[in-house]
Amino acid sequence: MTVELERVNEIIDCYSAERMHALAILQDIQREYNFLPREALEQTAQRLGVPEGEIYRMATFFKSFSLHPKGKYVVKVCLGTACHVLGGPRILESLERELGIEAGETTPDGMFSLEAVRCLGACALGPVVVVNEEPYAHTTPDRAVKLVRRMTASESEPGVGPPDETPSARPAADPSSAPSSG
Secondary structure, three states: OOOOHHHHHHHHHHOOOOHHHHHHHHHHHHHHHOOOOHHHHHHHHHHHOOOHHHHHHHHHHOOOOOOOOOOOEEEEEEOOHHHHHOOHHHHHHHHHHHHOOOOOOEOOOOOEEEEEEOOOOOHHHOOOEEEOOEEEOOOOHHHHHHHHHHHHHHHHOOOOOOOOOOOEOOOOOOHHHOOOOO
């Protein structure tokens, strides 16, 4: 991946190259590149007039930052207490098998990154899987695998749209539980 230092400078300039905005600058750089490239961190330190170590400390202290490229789809599986009890670990295991990677890794093709997170703050919706900031409530191992397969299919087959399962804060209605009309 080529890091365009002009783009990094534009981001830094949005914050007037002020040291007090270092965290926001790093957030914007990560949003741009999907991780924090070394060259961008060095440029940020230089432009803000701070030691590189200070920028690296911020980049490694906060869990939301990554020093390694992430996949096009970042899949987070909640393992907080409620999600854990409701099956979060089984979902994670299913996705690890399906993607051929472990939590914390990215597929060799750069398509998926898989993360285990401690809590997403959506306990009533658990178990929750989040894909690129879109939550999927009341997920099962089977639903999670199907979601990933649909994303893969939409990438490899022209004309195939995005996943047909819409992200939702509410579970999909179960037709078997609908009252009969008879």
